[in-house]
Amino acid sequence: MQQKIDEIKNNFFEEIKNIKELASLEEFRIKYLSKNGLVTKLFDEFRELSKEEKPKFGQVINKVKNEVQDAFNELKTILEADNKSFENYIDLTLPGREKVVGTKHILTQTLDEMKSIFIQLGFSVHEGPELESDYNNFEALNFPDDHPARDMQDTFFVNDKFLLRTHTSPVQVRLMNEQKPPIRAIMPGKVYRNEAVSMKSYCLFHQVEGLYVDEGVTFAELKGTIVAFLKQFFGNDIKYRFRPSFFPFTEPSAEVDIWWVPEGKEGRWMEIMGCGMVDPNVLENCGIDSEKYTGYAFGMGVERTAMRKYGIDDIRHFFDNDKRFLTQF
Numbered sequence: 001m002q003q004k005i006d007e008i009k010n011n012f013f014e015e016i017k018n019i020k021e022l023a024s025l026e027e028f029r030i031k032y033l034s035k036n037g038l039v040t041k042l043f044d045e046f047r048e049l050s051k052e053e054k055p056k057f058g059q060v061i062n063k064v065k066n067e068v069q070d071a072f073n074e075l076k077t078i079l080e081a082d083n084k085s086f087e088n089y090i091d092l093t094l095p096g097r098e099k100v101v102g103t104k105h106i107l108t109q110t111l112d113e114m115k116s117i118f119i120q121l122g123f124s125v126h127e128g129p130e131l132e133s134d135y136n137n138f139e140a141l142n143f144p145d146d147h148p149a150r151d152m153q154d155t156f157f158v159n160d161k162f163l164l165r166t167h168t169s170p171v172q173v174r175l176m177n178e179q180k181p182p183i184r185a186i187m188p189g190k191v192y193r194n195e196a197v198s199m200k201s202y203c204l205f206h207q208v209e210g211l212y213v214d215e216g217v218t219f220a221e222l223k224g225t226i227v228a229f230l231k232q233f234f235g236n237d238i239k240y241r242f243r244p245s246f247f248p249f250t251e252p253s254a255e256v257d258i259w260w261v262p263e264g265k266e267g268r269w270m271e272i273m274g275c276g277m278v279d280p281n282v283l284e285n286c287g288i289d290s291e292k293y294t295g296y297a298f299g300m301g302v303e304r305t306a307m308r309k310y311g312i313d314d315i316r317h318f319f320d321n322d323k324r325f326l327t328q329f
């Protein structure tokens with residue numbers, strides 16, 4: 001009996017050395033440790049032994065069984081861990097997954113381009129809050145009390161003193177209150193209007209305001225700056241016109257239209273900005289001597305300008321966040 005036990009044990013430890021993978025480990029387990037395995041069978045033989053022999057071999061067989069089981073378990077853990085190792089775990093022949101790379105929103109791209117053109121022209125960039133006081137949005141900008149733009153139709157009032165700014169012009173007021181001339185800055189940002197949403201208008205849009213205040217600033221300079229911008233932004237053959245207009249905070253005032261031929265439609269003039277010479281009242285409201293200084297200001301709609309440049313026919317596309325639209329740019 002002892003000899004048989006030794007033989008099985010020795011064979012077991014001899015054979016286990018050659019096992020390198022889980023599949024052969026399983027065969028090995030069946031051979032030694034399954035119900036009919038060699039080690040298990042020792043217990044059947046043990047039952048046949050005489051009363052005197054039983055206590056002695058009981059211990060021996062149990063000891064061997066434990067040693068063998070421990071060695072098996074240890075190898076199993078090693079092989080399983082191995083199996084999860086890099087080469088076994090990752091199939092290097094599988095095709096790769098395509099990475100989706102995000103892009104800047106077309107409005108951000110447009111704003112970036114506008115900023116870089118004006119920076120080249122000597123403007124700095126300033127921002128102001130979207131929640132504004134009635135004073136900065138209207139009163140300081142020379143809006144008479146009964147001006148229709150103050151009507152609830154156009155303005156999202158928060159209370160009777162504060163509102164969501166309806167244009168970026170209040171940043172002019174802030175800037176002129178903070179700095180003394182010469183001031184040459186653009187002021188990009190979001191503006192809000194309580195208007196019916198349509199192809200052409202949305203309750204939220206972006207403007208880029210420009211302001212230049214110094215001694216002897218003229219309308220000719222305003223025109224030169226705007227034309228330089230239009231040519232650089234749209235290309236040299238852009239067709240534009242300046243049309244007399246009215247704004248409470250500029251005098252004289254103009255609007256700038258550019259020629260647009262929407263796909264499959266007839267060409268038409270499209271208004272993209274307002275501009276003019278800063279009204280002396282506004283300069284005085286901001287503590288700037290209007291006898292000494294003059295200034296020009298302009299404000300343009302970013303969505304409209306982008307629509308013309310990229311042939312986008314509906315302003316709502318900018319805000320829908322439809323990837324099919326966004327990934328085109």
Ligand code: PHE
Pocket residue numbers: 166167168169209210247250273274275276297298299300
């Ligand atoms: N703030 C005006 C608007 O929103 C645009 C403008 C700005 C006009 C500066 C003249 C000068 O319509």
